[in-house]
Amino acid sequence: MATNTALKFEVRGSLNWQTPPIPSARVPLVKPSFKSAVLPQLDQVNNELLLSLSREAFFNLQPEMRTVYFERGQTIYDIGDSFDFVYFPNNMVASRLALMEDGAMIEVGVVGREGLLGIAALIGANCANNMTIAETGGSAIRIRTKVLRDIFRHDFKLQSLLLGYYHDFLTQISQRAACRCRHSVAQQLCTWLLQVHDRAGINDLALTQETIANRLGARRASITVAINELEKAGLLRCKRGHIVICNRAGLEDHACECYSLLNYSIENAFNSSFIQ
């Protein structure tokens, strides 16, 4: 399987599983509030979308940016919440969940530092129709929705950048829709772990088997079987409530084609040209 060195958001080392955790893990995690929110400097911004802005656009937006921290499992938007803020993750991974009638929460997609949370608000949604939670803790850049929406309406470059990401997110969901029909739980598990690993940038992922089963909409027992297989093959190690990725290339071999297709679209997104 092709390596994904071209993937821009992987440059910071998730491809190499020996890389130590990124420093942000040492930052004390505080619930986001106006008090804890701080104005970020350029070197504290690690979000691909914000970093792809032109220098001028970035510094225009900077006074509106605040760094906030999310704890693992914290709810970012609940169903029906209004979008007061949008968040550009720096090193956290968020997951968007759909609530089913029987109470199950199934993952629609994952968002990390390649994207933003709350994009629906920019294109006219009044309230969240899915739940968004922090899958791993970390920091994000917060901007008031109203401010960003006003800029978004008039700035074509920003529009095309964010809509390009929206298209990628849509591709991620689409692929997952197809994947759930056709691929085995084990393949889906590998694809999902790789997606989370790409975004988290660390090898030690705080995930229980219960969580994974919920996210994938699979039975807990089938996840346990699949994880045991992967552990036996030496691709990952499973500790209490943690999964440590040991052999990324091996996981890529076990993943379904969906993972490489998603990489293709993300890779393309960063190379895409603007409309104007």
Add this chain to the structure above:
Amino acid sequence: MVGNNTLVFRGNLILDLLPEAERREIFSFGKIVTLTNEETIYHFGDVITHLYFPLNSTFSTTSLMEDGSSAEISLTGSEGLIGVFASFDNQPSRYWTNTLIGGKAVKVEITALQRLLSESVELQTALLEYSRNLMSQISQRAVCNGRHSLAERFCFWLLLVHDSAKNDEIALTHETIARKLGARRAGITNVAGALQTSETIAYNRGTIKIINRRRLEKESCECYSAVRNALAPEELKL
């Protein structure tokens, strides 16, 4: 004929809701085309040069897997615009799009539409609004595929097709349905057989006739009402 009679373009929800000026502009560069059943619109990786506003046709976007199997991602009828994302980011097509049910559509050049898009806030809002609806359909189907039985998904899908076909008799083979639902043909035959026994649908030489729509809604999973609610205007939801 094109551009003179605005009535001929009626039928697409996005176009119908646009202000007169924008609609006239689209009429001036768009043309009506008639498409047959199962006509390919975009292949995987195609550069998108034309977009389609369906009038009475139904389009289906499908993911083709390496092993030759496939599963449908979204279904678009007269409420939408085919290739909406290309108008924002000029990306090549990521999936295979074809017509499920042939009919008329307004074909527009992407460059002409983008020119109008950069001038018209109304068109921008309408397209963004539609892309959000598309997102809810795709999200719902993604979770549905992992969660609900083939029988439920079959009913859900048939309701979507029925809505957009606006016709009780729909030309669909079991083969096509199996490809769209990512299931085996035998599975579809079983499910369709059961629905035929309960007189919900009638099946005759590649044509499905919907007899009892209410029953179909009952047999379908919750996803149908979720998708419908997302499509309805904000006022209707509350």
